[in-house]
Amino acid sequence: MAVPLIFSTIEQSGISRWLRESQSIFGFYFILLFHTIGMSLVVGANAVVDLRILGVAKDIPLHPLKRLFAIMWTGLGINVTTGLLLLTAYPTKALTNPDFYIKLSFIGLAVFTMYKLNVQVFGDSSLSEAAMVAKGKIMAKWSLVFWIGAVGSGRLLSETARYFFYGHPAGG
Amino acid sequence: MNYAHLHLLLNHVPVIGSIVGFGLFLISFFGKNEDLRKSSYIIFAAVALVTIPAFLSGFGAQQMIKGPGVSDALINRHEGSALLSLWFMELTGAIALVGLWQSHTTAPPPRWNVSAVMLFSILTVVLMARTGNTGGDIRHPELRPGAEATAPEPTTITEGTFGAFIHKFEPDPDKFSDAMTFSKWWWTFMMAAHFLGLILIVGTVGLFDARIMGFLKQLPIAPLHRLLPWGLAGLAVNIVTGLLAFAGRPENYIFSIALWLKILALLLLGLNAAAFYLTNVFGEVENLGAGEDAPISAKLIAASSLFLWFAVITMGRYIQPLTDTLLGSN
Numbered sequence: 271m272a273v274p275l276i277f278s279t280i281e282q283s284g285i286s287r288w289l290r291e292s293q294s295i296f297g298f299y300f301i302l303l304f305h306t307i308g309m310s311l312v313v314g315a316n317a318v319v320d321l322r323i324l325g326v327a328k329d330i331p332l333h334p335l336k337r338l339f340a341i342m343w344t345g346l347g348i349n350v351t352t353g354l355l356l357l358t359a360y361p362t363k364a365l366t367n368p369d370f371y372i373k374l375s376f377i378g379l380a381v382f383t384m385y386k387l388n389v390q391v392f393g394d395s396s397l398s399e400a401a402m403v404a405k406g407k408i409m410a411k412w413s414l415v416f417w418i419g420a421v422g423s424g425r426l427l428s429e430t431a432r433y434f435f436y437g438h439p440a441g442g
Numbered sequence: 443m444n445y446a447h448l449h450l451l452l453n454h455v456p457v458i459g460s461i462v463g464f465g466l467f468l469i470s471f472f473g474k475n476e477d478l479r480k481s482s483y484i485i486f487a488a489v490a491l492v493t494i495p496a497f498l499s500g501f502g503a504q505q506m507i508k509g510p511g512v513s514d515a516l517i518n519r520h521e522g523s524a525l526l527s528l529w530f531m532e533l534t535g536a537i538a539l540v541g542l543w544q545s546h547t548t549a550p551p552p553r554w555n556v557s558a559v560m561l562f563s564i565l566t567v568v569l570m571a572r573t574g575n576t577g578g579d580i581r582h583p584e585l586r587p588g589a590e591a592t593a594p595e596p597t598t599i600t601e602g603t604f605g606a607f608i609h610k611f612e613p614d615p616d617k618f619s620d621a622m623t624f625s626k627w628w629w630t631f632m633m634a635a636h637f638l639g640l641i642l643i644v645g646t647v648g649l650f651d652a653r654i655m656g657f658l659k660q661l662p663i664a665p666l667h668r669l670l671p672w673g674l675a676g677l678a679v680n681i682v683t684g685l686l687a688f689a690g691r692p693e694n695y696i697f698s699i700a701l702w703l704k705i706l707a708l709l710l711l712g713l714n715a716a717a718f719y720l721t722n723v724f725g726e727v728e729n730l731g732a733g734e735d736a737p738i739s740a741k742l743i744a745a746s747s748l749f750l751w752f753a754v755i756t757m758g759r760y761i762q763p764l765t766d767t768l769l770g771s772n
Binding site for chain 2: 303318
């Protein structure tokens with residue numbers, strides 16, 4: 271399948287070239303750093319809520335943990351922003367890699383689960399703790415699976431790239 | 443200051459430290475002295491932490507002295523020995539930390555813990571002595587058994603009975619490095635585990651620090667503190683995967699200023715934890731309930747913990763672009 275020409279157009283744009291080539295410490299690795307920070311916020315906060323629902327540290331009251339969702343959505347916001355910038359830097363590299371779509375699918379599923387947990391379990395303040403646990407248990411399990419899948423496939427990206435840039439196959 | 447200085451400065455800590463820790467532990471064991479046992483555990487944990495940069499700096503020292511006049515065979519033997527003793531030191535430190543955690547809730551810790559520290563600290567003392575000796579042999583020909591100080595650098599090594607026995611368990615450094623990097627799947631697995639460890643640390647330690655600083659005040663402190671073993675498990679995963687990745691591609695890390703700043707931040711986190719647990723600060727916040735405010739001393743420690751973890755993540759991310767910031771030759 272031919273690689274769409276628009277990837278090349280994006281790679282030639284000023285912002286894409288700056289992100290890739292700038293020697294500034296606020297260039298590519300700065301974006302990558304905040305992609306990592308955002309990940310640790312969204313997944314870290316979500317994992318703690320999941321673990322609590324699954325029975326870890328049972329004496330942490332559940333209702334106040336609702337405020338952790340603000341941290342999760344902030345982390346997600348950081349990562350959508352930084353993710354789009356990383357994609358602008360290397361469109362061909364990301365979009366020709368099947369693993370990239372696997373990663374996005376895992377993130378989609380994880381975020382959907384996070385949203386359901388937020389609305390259905392933590393959105394109803396009339397629920398007792400026992401009812402919250404009963405309702406959230408399956409979501410919490412899948413949430414952990416999806417996030418582990420997202421992190422794992424994310425780390426696999428650099429090992430599975432088929433192209434570095436438009437017209438430059440990896441390993442060729 | 444160069445890698446040889448740094449290695450010499452640090453490499454005596456695991457050798458002497460494990461002996462001091464073991465000595466205190468033995469006295470506490472026979473004297474049934476709980477405070478002394480705790481002290482020995484703290485020493486084991488601290489020495490395990492300092493052993494990490496001692497190990498890393500060895501690769502830099504090797505780069506510096508490699509060449510004519512220095513025996514590659516002796517360097518390889520020392521490196522293989524370090525690749526074995528390192529894990530026993532880290533394991534001893536980890537078991538000691540578990541014991542410190544347990545003796546906080548149920549003093550004294552369970553017997554399995556005391557037995558495990560006994561076993562692994564003995565092994566660590568022996569293996570560290572071997573690592574120290576094989577290291578000394580590289581630059582101190584006068585120490586080599588049966589050799590004249592003026593003898594040429596050996597290309598093969600004859601071991602005594604004891605050395606030959608331990609050598610059977612020591613990995614070949616080159617093969618060990620290759621084993622870490624030959625498969626992209628194994629490498630990715632280690633990197634993914636390193637990130638999951640990071641997530642656990644941020645989710646638990648970060649949340650605890652944030653609560654002490656005054657966010658999420660509706661949460662009581664004590665149950666949040668019970669999440670910390672998950673963060674420590676994350677730290678253990680990251681020390682193991684970090685050291686394995688380093689051993690796989692030391693040349694990618696050793697000349698990056700970011701690696702050393704990351705290690706410095708980790709050592710400072712050790713001091714920060716000591717300031718929290720070994721003073722009365724922890725006692726002041728331990729039983730704070732929902733809505734209660736922590737004293738300023740605890741808030742300062744929590745803030746520096748958050749800052750230092752941020753530094754660890756930042757420096758970790760900048761290892762790669764700063765790969766060549768330190769010279770190998772001076």
